[in-house]
Amino acid sequence: MSLSYDEWAASLREGTLLGVTCADCGTTYGTPFSVCNECGGRDLDATDLPEDGEVYSVTTVNVPPVGFEGPYQVALVQVGPARVTARIADDDEVDIGDGVVLDGAMEADDGHPAPVFRRA
Amino acid sequence: MTRASVVGAGMTTFGVHESTLAELFATAALDAYDDAGVGPDDVDAFYFGNAMGGQTENDTHLAPKLASEVGIAGVPAQRFEDACATSATAFKNAVQAVEAGIHDTVLVGGVERCTPETGLGTGEMTRIFASASHRQYEQPTGLTFPGVFALLTKRHMHEYGTTEEQLAHVAVKNHANGQRNPRAHFGRELTVEDVLESPVVADPFHLMDCCPFSDGASALVVTSDERADSYDDPVDVTGVGHATDIVPLSAKPVPHATQAARDAAAGAYEQADVTADAMDFAEVHDCFTGAEVMASEAIGFFEDGEGGPAAAEGRSALDGDRPINPSGGLKAKGHPIGATGAAQIVELTEQLRGDAGDRQVEGAERAVAHNLGGDAGTTVVSVVEVRS
Numbered sequence: 001m002s003l004s005y006d007e008w009a010a011s012l013r014e015g016t017l018l019g020v021t022c023a024d025c026g027t028t029y030g031t032p033f034s035v036c037n038e039c040g041g042r043d044l045d046a047t048d049l050p051e052d053g054e055v056y057s058v059t060t061v062n063v064p065p066v067g068f069e070g071p072y073q074v075a076l077v078q079v080g081p082a083r084v085t086a087r088i089a090d091d092d093e094v095d096i097g098d099g100v101v102l103d104g105a106m107e108a109d110d111g112h113p114a115p116v117f118r119r120a
Numbered sequence: 121m122t123r124a125s126v127v128g129a130g131m132t133t134f135g136v137h138e139s140t141l142a143e144l145f146a147t148a149a150l151d152a153y154d155d156a157g158v159g160p161d162d163v164d165a166f167y168f169g170n171a172m173g174g175q176t177e178n179d180t181h182l183a184p185k186l187a188s189e190v191g192i193a194g195v196p197a198q199r200f201e202d203a204c205a206t207s208a209t210a211f212k213n214a215v216q217a218v219e220a221g222i223h224d225t226v227l228v229g230g231v232e233r234c235t236p237e238t239g240l241g242t243g244e245m246t247r248i249f250a251s252a253s254h255r256q257y258e259q260p261t262g263l264t265f266p267g268v269f270a271l272l273t274k275r276h277m278h279e280y281g282t283t284e285e286q287l288a289h290v291a292v293k294n295h296a297n298g299q300r301n302p303r304a305h306f307g308r309e310l311t312v313e314d315v316l317e318s319p320v321v322a323d324p325f326h327l328m329d330c331c332p333f334s335d336g337a338s339a340l341v342v343t344s345d346e347r348a349d350s351y352d353d354p355v356d357v358t359g360v361g362h363a364t365d366i367v368p369l370s371a372k373p374v375p376h377a378t379q380a381a382r383d384a385a386a387g388a389y390e391q392a393d394v395t396a397d398a399m400d401f402a403e404v405h406d407c408f409t410g411a412e413v414m415a416s417e418a419i420g421f422f423e424d425g426e427g428g429p430a431a432a433e434g435r436s437a438l439d440g441d442r443p444i445n446p447s448g449g450l451k452a453k454g455h456p457i458g459a460t461g462a463a464q465i466v467e468l469t470e471q472l473r474g475d476a477g478d479r480q481v482e483g484a485e486r487a488v489a490h491n492l493g494g495d496a497g498t499t500v501v502s503v504v505e506v507r508s
């Protein structure tokens with residue numbers, strides 16, 4: 001049984017970032033999917049992703065949507081074999097290649113959590 | 121091989137419009153009718169694009185409403201929604217329906233209102249645009265659409281050394297072209313310094329690296345290869361490629377490669393039995409300057425990593441060897457989401473007819489349009505040629 005969004009979100013709120021690994025081809029994703037996009041396999045097991053990561057790309061959002069107050073950094077973070085889209089902690093400023101570490105989760109006003117990383 | 125032909129093209133100015141969605145669309149559709157010399161009786165179906173009317177104006181089930189507005193109530197009509205690639209997807213389906221003999225003559229187009237005429241401010245509209253990013257794995261971070269393309273572009277800069285100055289050249293070039301387009305939202309003399317000194321929206325993008333929020337509509341009359349001969353000035357659609365890429369961004373193996381665009385371009389060129397080298401110009405989805413750089417590489421106009429230097433060297437200018445966005449692109453012409461893809465085909469049609477006035481690409485016989493939607497999740501690439 002694949003990891004559900006609710007399980008991914010609950011785990012993130014408790015400080016653990018989960019991904020999924022395809023039992024058939026070994027591909028790891030930073031977020032759940034019901035079916036593996038590489039091989040079509042349905043056996044995607046929850047995997048603990050490492051807490052340490054590296055910034056793959058990052059931008060500072062100065063003009064935020066309603067419900068957010070800028071500026072803040074959003075990054076693609078490489079965590080082991082997968083990447084996730086994450087916020088960078090407010091007092092930090094990072095660039096591509098910087099080492100970062102998971103620093104819990106933030107919650108938008110719609111109640112959905114997002115991973116937060118800070119400078120390692 | 122010709123798959124279908126465009127025999128009528130029309131669009132409104134892109135900018136700020138006070139009229140209703142229906143009236144705005146009708147302005148473009150009546151232009152297209154008149155250009156083709158057809159009336160409602162000649163239209164067999166309606167393929168219509170609108171991305172956000174439900175969110176921006178509480179207006180849904182728009183295909184029959186707009187069909188009624190333009191006198192074709194009764195024909196099969198359907199709405200397409202694929203974020204910013206909305207009306208290119210409608211166009212693809214219209215071409216396929218005509219090619220398959222399901223309909224002889226189709227009205228296809230799109231409309232959108234994105235300016236404060238909708239009653240929504242920048243923050244609210246930014247949130248609506250961001251609804252095209254992943255609901256659970258992207259939106260909660262506060263990622264915006266400038267942010268999506270900033271993440272792709274920053275990695276492109278890291279991999280290839282693309283610079284902010286090179287990005288700025290794209291804006292300068294498209295504004296110069298927009299000056300020559302009477303339907304463009306913007307168009308003025310702009311310098312690289314002007315771009316770099318404008319406020320940062322999402323680094324590396326300054327305000328002048330970003331397309332505007334625009335209102336507008338576009339429409340095309342598409343008919344079969346055989347029927348096209350009975351019209352004045354048909355142009356032939358010889359290839360339409362359509363591909364998607366994995367969403368969210370974090371799951372893309374090489375985000376800055378914009379894989380869907382590469383796959384869609386390969387499909388379009390293969391159908392048309394041509395290569396990128398045979399294209400006389402391109403209209404590409406330059407919602408942000410970095411998006412044009414990545415698109416110019418994905419459609420094969422420049423080698424990977426060369427898109428930025430090529431823009432700075434003037435190679436993609438109107439008088440360059442690989443012109444891109446003679447219309448001014450989304451950057452200067454404007455970006456009314458659901459109207460954008462079909463408007464690119466309007467530009468191709470006018471250019472290939474030799475009717476583009478001051479922004480004419482001399483002797484253009486074959487061109488390509490690239491329309492991207494969402495977080496590089498959808499791309500439609502179309503090849504259009506002068507009828508031989």
Ligand SMILES: [Zn+2]
Pocket residue numbers: 022023024025026027036037038039040041
């Ligand atoms: Zn697999």
